[in-house]
Amino acid sequence: MTVPKLYYFSIRGYGEYIRLLLIDNGIKFEDIRFPWQSNEWAELKKTMKFGQVPCYKVDGQEIVQAGAIMRHLGRVHKLNGSNxxxxxxxxxxxxxxxxxxxxxxxxxxxxxxxxxxxxxxxxxxxxxxxxxxxxxxxxxxxxxxxxxxxxxxxxxxxxxxxxxxxxxxxxxxxxxxxxxxxxxxPNLKPYLEKRTKDNVWISAVEKGMN
Missing domain, CATH: 1.20.1050.10 (Glutathione S-transferase Yfyf (Class Pi); Chain A, domain 2)
Incomplete structure (x- = not known):
């Protein structure tokens, strides 16, 4: 299995649910972030099937929509309940x-x-x-x-x-x-503390932050 890649903006947004799950469960992945409305995103968007993020790429599969990605990870990593x-x-x-x-x-x-x-x-x-x-x-x-x-x-x-x-x-x-x-x-705390220290924005605008 190749190391998965998660593509999202350099904010928390909808990509953060996925990051938290992967980090907490010790799942290695490439956390690829880019600025909101950047040239980098404009070019990357052209290469994606649906032209949207979050996008999770693993073993040649490109999965978009936060809910679909989270449910996929839930099934694959036994985080989807017992029945x-x-x-x-x-x-x-x-x-x-x-x-x-x-x-x-x-x-x-x-x-x-x-x-x-x-x-x-x-x-x-x-x-x-x-x-x-x-x-x-x-x-x-x-x-x-x-x-x-x-x-x-x-x-x-x-x-x-x-x-x-x-x-x-x-x-x-x-x-x-x-x-x-x-x-x-234990896997989340260091990440959360660094996120707070770095003042990572929740959304693409600062409204709602401390």
Whole structure:
């Protein structure tokens, strides 16, 4: 098996879920990053089947769409639950979390709503629902004590919202405890600390950063 290549911009964005999964599970990969709207991206885009990123290339296969890449990695690396019921639950929660991210994206990129609405209403309403779903399977992760590919999107989204407001997780103890545990994972912690130190942008615009 060749070393996989992950192509994405030099921000966190949708590529970060994939990076976190690969790093945490000790999967070697080339983390190919390039500036937003750069000439490098303009040229690279011409060579790709769908002209979009994140793009994950492995063994001659080119996979795009963050969800497709994450589900592929979940199947290949046994991070997709232990049965069909768990796999379906993970798929459902993954898409639900992506829906919350779209609300954040509309705020960041399109000035939809205010920061106050996002922090005090929009995100808390969504986090309350996610808290209820997280508690269905008691344990450290979404499906109990078995790590899954969906844990990485949940962690990254919680971390983003914590950057937006440092107290936003306080009313959701299960999610906050999960976020804190993920931060301490030995493969993730050095990467996360460096990411914070380097002030890697969450999005292509600085809005929403500390």
């Amino acid at each position: 069909e019921q768990e796999a379906t639950f993970l798929d459902m929660l993954f898409d639900a979390i992506r829906d919350v991210r779209l609300k954040y994206i509309r705020y960041v990129y399109f000035d939809e709503g205010s920061r106050e609405d996002m922090v005090n209403k929009t995100l808390p309403e969504s986090l309350e629902r996610l808290e209820c779903q997280f508690e269905i399977h008691p344990g450290d992760f979404i499906i109990g004590n078995k790590l899954s590919y969906t844990d990485y999107i949940l962690f990254e989204e919680l971390d983003i919202y914590h950057v937006l407001d440092g107290k936003i997780l306080d009313k959701f103890p299960a999610l906050k405890a999960f976020w804190e545990r993920m931060w301490q994972r």
